[in-house]
Structure formats: structure tokens, C-alpha cells
Amino acid sequence: MTEDATTEQPTGGTTGPRLVAEPRQDGVDAAVRAARRLVTALLRSGDGTGADMAAVAKEIDAVTDRLTENAPAVPERLADMWRGEGVTRHDPVTGPENAVAPPLTLRGRDDGSVAGVVTLDLPYQGPPGHVHGGISALLLDHTLGVANHWAGSAGMTAELTLRYLRPTPLFEPLTVTGRQVSVEGPRIRAVGEISAGGRPVVTAEGLFIHKQLPRPS
């Protein structure tokens, strides 16, 4: 019933190069992995289990206070987190430093597309037992962006259209794919989809503009 958070999700046959940050076993990634388990455990508990939630809150707050005491100022942290030209470690989809991220692991495929497999739990619920439509949008927006990087020309989302074909299940492996379809001047187009049990459940079309916000320094 509890997932083994240290085991990587199955890759669904996507054996190409990893296009997102590799989680480390130690350091902040280990604490984030624990925080992610906590977020899910709180949703699986709810109230009425007899757990002393005031004590839980107090223990977590004590950890947070200790972290906060030693944390750099935000501008300094921003400059640090955007240093280097690698993939981001902190985004809410793939980031090993972000407990909001499921996280989704994306790999490049020989045909130029990208793909990953992820199983979502209660933190991502919309309709009963199913994935929130906005979470599917979040996964697809990010995947289209990574597909653009993999294709060699990326930018910022200008327009994104999602089509929800059928409900997307929680607790089952979802395959998320994306590929770039065209680059015309600064206008980049990419498409993607989420499938469950071999059937598409959500599709996405995105228009991206080839520009980037400056990295803080």
C-alpha cells in the first residue's frame, strides 16, 4: 500500500537518455522524497484515524523552522538554483527538489519524441479516484517543453489546448509523451498526450515562442 519512494517508476519502454534531473539518494533530494511521502500519507489519513495531528504539525514545524533559520535569502537562492545550464532540479513536474512534483521522469526516444511513465496518488485527485484535469495540463505543458528542448529549439508557452477524452485514473501507470511538430521562425509547435492502459485519455497542442526569461544572478 505504501509506495517504495526510492524505487524508480517503470519507464514504459522508454529507454532513451534521461532528460530531467536525476534524484540523488542523499542531500535535499532525500528530504524532499520524505516530504512527498508525507503529503500522500496526510491525504490517505485524513481526520478520524486517531492520529495526534497537533503533534504531527508541531514536529514538522520544528523541522521547517530549523531549515528556515539556515536558508539563504530568496534572491540568493534563485541565483543559485538557476546556475549552470542543466535541467532544472526544482520544477513542479520533474524536480527532485520539489515535493509537489510526482515526479515524472522523461526520456528522449529515437524518433525525436519524449516519454515517461508516472503513477499518481491522492495528491493529484480531481474527480473521485481520477486525476485532476489541471494536473494533466501541468504534466503535458511541462512534457511539451521538454520535447522542444530534446528537439533543439525551446521557448515559453504561448497557447496550450487540452482535450480530455476520458477520465484519467489514479493508481495506474500513465504514459506521458510529447513531440515537437514544427518550428517557424520564433513559433514552435508541439503535441503530446497522456495514455492509460494503452488508450489516450488527454491530448495537448501547444504553441511556444522561442524566448527565455533571464536567469537571475
Add this chain to the structure above:
Amino acid sequence: MTEDATTEQPTGGTTGPRLVAEPRQDGVDAAVRAARRLVTALLRSGDGTGADMAAVAKEIDAVTDRLTENAPAVPERLADMWRGEGVTRHDPVTGPENAVAPPLTLRGRDDGSVAGVVTLDLPYQGPPGHVHGGISALLLDHTLGVANHWAGSAGMTAELTLRYLRPTPLFEPLTVTGRQVSVEGPRIRAVGEISAGGRPVVTAEGLFIHKQLPRPS
């Protein structure tokens, strides 16, 4: 620098009835509030602050293990969380039981629209210092759904189009609004936008189909 997580966000003049679950000061909501602070603190820390992240991971894991031991089985928990006809307490946008949720508080306005104000921190970052496009999609998908409920006829998202007009800043109050524009048979249309500093930054148009998945029992 640390937000006071117990203070409600400003309402941006949206003084109508609250349309989302009210966070409680105690019980699981208090633990979730603490977990939310922890997620942000981990991102604000990163590696290299000298914090003993192995110890942090161990402490959090101990709390999680205790919760997991007493948690109901998932089907039982699902039935429980969907009991009653009120607003959801667990969704990833407004849910006081979900640490993924910022959370966004939405209120109904006299003109039939809904609105809320939220300030987002590092967990929701996409481009440097700015909100991830997929997070804007998540907030808007949910807000359009709540707008449909407020208008009296709601359903599941069938199609959602987002237009990103300019980068959406972190650390500044964002106003999120939505309103239903038409109902034709089962087809419901709603629009919404996110604005920052009085200017729209992202707009959304959604088509919803008037149906609901069965609640688990």
C-alpha cells in the same frame, strides 16, 4: 521571509460567500499547513546550507510511518473523502487537506463570477522567478469548475485553452477569476483569467460536459 501560514491571503475585494472548504485550525488541516511550509522551506534551502538533510528525511519518514500505520485502506478513505455533498477538502488547488494546493480561496461575486487571490512561492516555479505555465492551467481549470458550480450547472472538463499573455510572477498577489458564459444542453462554457498588478497574464476558455463520475461508496 517565512509566510505566516495561519493568516488568510487577502481577498482582493472578493467578499462574497466562500466557495471552497474552510481550513480548520486543528486536525489534519494543521498538519497539512505544516507540510506545505516544509515543502517551501526545502525549496528555499536546497543543498549547501549545511542542514543535515539525512536527519530531516529520517524525522519526516518517522512521522509518515506513524500516519501510514493508522491510515484506512484506500477504497475506504476514498469513500470517506467523497461523503457528503459539500465542496472537496482534498483537491490540489483549494484543498485544506492537500499540501500540493497553495491553497487558493475562491469566493462568489454578485455578478455571478468567482474570484480569489493567491501568492505563489518556489514550489510553483517554471521560468526563473515566475509561475509554471502548467500551474496557471491547474489554477484556472479548477476555478472554471468552481465558477460552473456557482452558476448552478457544472461538469467535467472536455477542452481547455490557455493563452499566456505575459510571464506570471511568483511572490506577488495574483487574482484568479472565472465565470460561466453559456449552457447549451450538456455543453457548458466558462472563461477565466489570472491577473497580476491589475493586468491579465493568462486567460482560459473551457468547455465542460454536464456529467459527474460516481462517488465511491
